[in-house]
Amino acid sequence: MVRKVNILKHELVPEARLLTKEEVKEIFRRMEIRISEIPWIFASDPMAKALGAKPGDVIMIIRKSKTSGKSVAFRFVMPG
Amino acid sequence: MPRKKAKKTTRSKKRASRRKKKTVKAVKEEKRISRGISYEEAFALVERYSYILPQNLREELISKIIENEMNLEEATELLNEVVRRYQNSLVDPGEAVGMVAAQSVGEPSTQMTLRTFHFAGVREFNVTLGLPRLIEIVDARRVPSTPIMHIYLEDDVKNDKDKVLDIARKIELTTVENIAKDVTLDYLESSIIIDLDPEMLENRGVTVEDVLKMLNRIKGKKGRIERQGDYTIVFYTGIDDISRLRRMFDRVLGLRLKGIKGINHTIIRYDEENKEYMIIAEGSNLAAVLQVEGVDIRRTRTNNISEILEVLGIEATRTAIIEEMSNVLSEQGLDVDIRHIMLIADAMTLTGRLRQVGRHGVAGEKASVLARAAFEVTVKHLTDAAMRGEVDDLRGVTENVIIGSRPIPLGTGIVKLLMKYGFNPKEQ
Numbered sequence: 449m450v451r452k453v454n455i456l457k458h459e460l461v462p463e464a465r466l467l468t469k470e471e472v473k474e475i476f477r478r479m480e481i482r483i484s485e486i487p488w489i490f491a492s493d494p495m496a497k498a499l500g501a502k503p504g505d506v507i508m509i510i511r512k513s514k515t516s517g518k519s520v521a522f523r524f525v526m527p528g
Numbered sequence: 529m530p531r532k533k534a535k536k537t538t539r540s541k542k543r544a545s546r547r548k549k550k551t552v553k554a555v556k557e558e559k560r561i562s563r564g565i566s567y568e569e570a571f572a573l574v575e576r577y578s579y580i581l582p583q584n585l586r587e588e589l590i591s592k593i594i595e596n597e598m599n600l601e602e603a604t605e606l607l608n609e610v611v612r613r614y615q616n617s618l619v620d621p622g623e624a625v626g627m628v629a630a631q632s633v634g635e636p637s638t639q640m641t642l643r644t645f646h647f648a649g650v651r652e653f654n655v656t657l658g659l660p661r662l663i664e665i666v667d668a669r670r671v672p673s674t675p676i677m678h679i680y681l682e683d684d685v686k687n688d689k690d691k692v693l694d695i696a697r698k699i700e701l702t703t704v705e706n707i708a709k710d711v712t713l714d715y716l717e718s719s720i721i722i723d724l725d726p727e728m729l730e731n732r733g734v735t736v737e738d739v740l741k742m743l744n745r746i747k748g749k750k751g752r753i754e755r756q757g758d759y760t761i762v763f764y765t766g767i768d769d770i771s772r773l774r775r776m777f778d779r780v781l782g783l784r785l786k787g788i789k790g791i792n793h794t795i796i797r798y799d800e801e802n803k804e805y806m807i808i809a810e811g812s813n814l815a816a817v818l819q820v821e822g823v824d825i826r827r828t829r830t831n832n833i834s835e836i837l838e839v840l841g842i843e844a845t846r847t848a849i850i851e852e853m854s855n856v857l858s859e860q861g862l863d864v865d866i867r868h869i870m871l872i873a874d875a876m877t878l879t880g881r882l883r884q885v886g887r888h889g890v891a892g893e894k895a896s897v898l899a900r901a902a903f904e905v906t907v908k909h910l911t912d913a914a915m916r917g918e919v920d921d922l923r924g925v926t927e928n929v930i931i932g933s934r935p936i937p938l939g940t941g942i943v944k945l946l947m948k949y950g951f952n953p954k955e956q
Contacts, residue, residue, distance in 0.1 A: 451818070451819045451820075451821065453818045453819065453825055454825070455825075455839065455840050455841065455844075457825055457826050458825060458826055458828075458840055458844065459826055459827055459829075460829075460836065460840055460844035460847045460848055460851075461840055461841065461843060461844045461847075462843050462844075462847065464843065487874070487877070487878045487879070487880070488878070488879050488880035489841070489842050489843070489880045490842075490880045490881070493841040493842050493880065494838075494839060494840055494841040495840070495841030495842070495843055495844070496841070509843055511843075511847075513582075513870075514866050515582070515866060515867060515870075516582030516583060516584060516585070517582055517583030517584030517585075517587065518582075518583040519582065519583075523842075523843075523880070526880055
């Protein structure tokens with residue numbers, strides 16, 4: 449009775465996608481921040497796993513926000 | 529007199545409406561000439577500020593531009609004004625937002641009724657709410673004091689009560705203790721006598737064979753199981769040691785026959801709002817419940833936040849913290865701005881793990897020794913720091929207050945001046 453559960457479909461999990469290396473460069477240059485300054489997500493995190501993220505990647509998260517409709521956040525994938 | 533007056537007013541009203549009709553017509557004609565910009569134009573115009581204005585503000589702007597049939601000039605003017613005001617309303621750099629959040633959540637929670645129990649629409653359940661629940665969330669406790677799941681079902685089963693009942697039975701944990709009239713321990717024979725209750729067996733959908741099968745798995749090499757009569761099972765354990773026998777007895781009592789570990793009780797409720805049946809479960813085991821056929825993966829919820837972290841990840845945890853906290857506060861009629869709660873959730877989930885707001889988490893991981901010492905267990909932090917040879921960079925607020933430096937790095941005090949020595953602006 450093993451059922452394939454796609455956690456990305458769950459209401460609580462916001463829309464997310466993996467950024468390419470070029471996108472990361474471009475976005476961080478535009479926002480004038482360093483990668484070390486963004487929140488983390490572990491590579492073992494269910495969401496990171498579902499997206500196939502590897503340590504060193506950046507995940508772009510599009511959250512539904514009560515104050516601004518949609519808000520974009522980034523998380524840096526940490527080993528572990 | 530009143531009659532006359534009434535007549536007069538109706539007449540004047542008529543006149544007014546006639547006048548109004550004219551003006552509306554005129555205005556419409558006028559607009560046809562001046563016509564506002566199209567939706568696409570408005571969208572392109574507003575979208576230029578997509579990096580400044582949040583989405584819902586942009587949407588509102590577009591709809592207002594269309595609604596009022598603004599031309600390009602007016603729309604640009606409006607947009608500039610909105611951008612100016614929006615930027616003015618932003619938090620200033622250096623503002624102590626954490627402190628403001630702490631006070632904004634802390635003060636209202638002193639107004640909360642201590643120890644509130646709420647019966648969630650159904651008899652048996654009570655759910656921790658109010659201050660105890662708030663503390664539980666912020667402390668990032670492993671297991672909440674009253675774990676509860678709201679299990680929603682997929683479209684093809686959610687309106688069929690029998691099927692829902694079936695799923696509920698599959699989920700609810702059934703142990704030997706639940707279906708036995710009596711379980712006794714015979715020390716002389718070192719056997720366990722299980723007297724099953726036929727009614728309970730029927731109720732829980734378990735057969736005697738099921739019980740025998742499960743018992744066989746734990747009986748061990750020396751064990752022997754005998755069925756006496758229809759509903760009595762004798763389990764000769766073959767264990768001599770009394771304390772081990774007792775342990776075996778407990779194991780038999782808690783033997784899982786059916787259901788999911790952790791879910792002690794289920795109730796089926798008809799959700800009036802969504803017109804469907806759903807299951808409320810006492811106890812929580814998100815990973816296992818999501819595995820059950822017929823359970824809606826998208827909507828099923830638990831109030832166990834560390835379980836959400838394990839199954840759904842850190843982002844879902846953030847969402848869950850915000851939702852749980854604002855639910856607790858609004859339940860008590862307290863109006864706390866959601867931005868404060870969002871900040872707390874962000875701080876708790878910053879490192880990818882769940883940190884508590886307390887001595888082991890957000891406050892306990894501060895970089896400064898002095899700041900940590902000022903919070904709790906002062907001497908321990910100071911001696912530990914001395915042993916490790918820690919250095920304090922004095923970048924936070926607390927440590928600067930302690931050493932009495934001026935100004936503290938907060939608000940206007942956070943601004944630093946960079947000066948190029950020997951730089952003459954006139955030369956440029």
